[in-house]
Amino acid sequence: MIEVQNLTKRYGNYLAVDNISFEAQPGEILGLLGPNGAGKTTTMRVLTGFLPPNGGKISIAGFDVMTDSMQVRRQVGYMPERIPIYPDMTVEGYVTFWAKLRGVTRPRKRVAEVLEQVQLYDRRRSLVRNLSKGMRQRLGLAQALVHDPKVVILDEPTIGIDPQQVIEVRESVRQLGQNHTVLFSTHILSEAEQVCDRVIIINKGHIVAQGRPSDLRQQLQPEVSVYVQVGGGSEAEISTLLRQVPGVNGIEAQGAGYSLRAQKGVDIRPHIFDKVTKAGYKLLEMRPVAMTLEDIFLDIVGR
Amino acid sequence: MWIIFRREIGQYFASPVAYLIAFAYLLLTGLVFNNDLTSSLTIRPADPAVVPTFLSFGMVFFAPVLTMRMLAEESREGTLELLLTAPVRDSDIVFGKFLSAWFYYTVLLLLTIVYPILLLSTTPNLPDLGHFIAAYIGIWLYGGATLAVGLMFSSLTENQIVAAFLSTSALLLLYLGNLAGDIVADINLANLIRKLTLGGHFSPSFAYGLVRAEDVAYFAGIIVIMLFISIRVVESRRWR
Numbered sequence: 001m002i003e004v005q006n007l008t009k010r011y012g013n014y015l016a017v018d019n020i021s022f023e024a025q026p027g028e029i030l031g032l033l034g035p036n037g038a039g040k041t042t043t044m045r046v047l048t049g050f051l052p053p054n055g056g057k058i059s060i061a062g063f064d065v066m067t068d069s070m071q072v073r074r075q076v077g078y079m080p081e082r083i084p085i086y087p088d089m090t091v092e093g094y095v096t097f098w099a100k101l102r103g104v105t106r107p108r109k110r111v112a113e114v115l116e117q118v119q120l121y122d123r124r125r126s127l128v129r130n131l132s133k134g135m136r137q138r139l140g141l142a143q144a145l146v147h148d149p150k151v152v153i154l155d156e157p158t159i160g161i162d163p164q165q166v167i168e169v170r171e172s173v174r175q176l177g178q179n180h181t182v183l184f185s186t187h188i189l190s191e192a193e194q195v196c197d198r199v200i201i202i203n204k205g206h207i208v209a210q211g212r213p214s215d216l217r218q219q220l221q222p223e224v225s226v227y228v229q230v231g232g233g234s235e236a237e238i239s240t241l242l243r244q245v246p247g248v249n250g251i252e253a254q255g256a257g258y259s260l261r262a263q264k265g266v267d268i269r270p271h272i273f274d275k276v277t278k279a280g281y282k283l284l285e286m287r288p289v290a291m292t293l294e295d296i297f298l299d300i301v302g303r
Numbered sequence: 304m305w306i307i308f309r310r311e312i313g314q315y316f317a318s319p320v321a322y323l324i325a326f327a328y329l330l331l332t333g334l335v336f337n338n339d340l341t342s343s344l345t346i347r348p349a350d351p352a353v354v355p356t357f358l359s360f361g362m363v364f365f366a367p368v369l370t371m372r373m374l375a376e377e378s379r380e381g382t383l384e385l386l387l388t389a390p391v392r393d394s395d396i397v398f399g400k401f402l403s404a405w406f407y408y409t410v411l412l413l414l415t416i417v418y419p420i421l422l423l424s425t426t427p428n429l430p431d432l433g434h435f436i437a438a439y440i441g442i443w444l445y446g447g448a449t450l451a452v453g454l455m456f457s458s459l460t461e462n463q464i465v466a467a468f469l470s471t472s473a474l475l476l477l478y479l480g481n482l483a484g485d486i487v488a489d490i491n492l493a494n495l496i497r498k499l500t501l502g503g504h505f506s507p508s509f510a511y512g513l514v515r516a517e518d519v520a521y522f523a524g525i526i527v528i529m530l531f532i533s534i535r536v537v538e539s540r541r542w543r
Contacts, residue, residue, distance in 0.1 A: 048388040073390040084381035
């Protein structure tokens, strides 16, 4: 549905996006993850037909963004980071304007539907300038969905709204994924993990990793961690003991216990159990610590 | 294009600023007409082109205020970005806005037709209708040209005030250039200057009831050039 090959974009001398390539299948929710300034918004703007790329071949639903820009725009719904508003229009008027502009055939009916979908139907006669931030987000979403596009592109849809609304937006994105291909950008990693089918991690204009969140974790997690809490001995004794567990690369004090790092593929838990119990100590707690996408991200971006 | 046209018209009729402008416009034109009418009782014959002649000066100030927000606001609010991702041509955006401004101006102009009608009712003989018609056609085109200039400056900036300031300055230059033509000694240079100004294509011809092809072409040319520049500026937003 979305095919990006060798996309490059420069602003003057500044290289914002450097030769990136990725794909999105129909119905997939793709997350674009990266720190500020990584190139997320630029990439999205190219995909929506707003910015022409300096290089590369990009097509959406089979239409090339350079040669068939109008068709691409019909297939794409875009919600920019800052929801643009016409303050003096009503909610209904605003969405109807965009509906007509995008070629919706029965605007009234469709507008009512989409307002229901984003739960703004009872505010349809309010002026846009009187809406709260969360409602404006929903208005932005309504505008992006009104022409029922195949691809929906959302730029940081969960920024700046309260936690309850964040949950609602994430849920909406999940639901959207059922009927549309969704591309959204974020720098909140747990969000990408929760909502996306696949994640693309982008930093300084390059793709540094891509894949399913679970795959990424497996692929990129350099070590396995186990958290252990042992009782019945002094700190010195326990830490010395734990260091001797076969397969352990390193040990760190963490909270009330220790975090043991081991090589991938080695399950040190039985070894820990043996060592601790044979020495007569009490094993109070033992649990594996999964490296979150956050850790992976910080690790990769830090490199 | 018409969708944008309709929205802009709605904005004009809903916006307090537009009504203020309309108020000032109608007030001033009314005063001008009244003045002329009273002086026509004793001093001199009524000038059928008095209102248009006033407007040729007035539009230097009205046009920027009517058009200053059109593109500047879109780019400042971020709606221009959204418009540029809609399946609408850049030229449609500019044309839609220009036509809506011109339409609003035409409505205001038609409201002042009441003055010539009043004039007709005061005289026993029919005054020169051709004079009226020519003057109104002239000021209609003139207005279109000034609005196009205003729109062009609005496209260049995100700040409405800057847009208004720049357009007013440009229009003043084009209007006062006429006076420069009076000062300059060399007759050929003076004529050249006059041919470049807005006033130079209105006062000697339309104000006297004369419709000349060269004047129509001048105004049409200004409109075309200004709109062309505006479209290019809007397009250039994609490259920034």
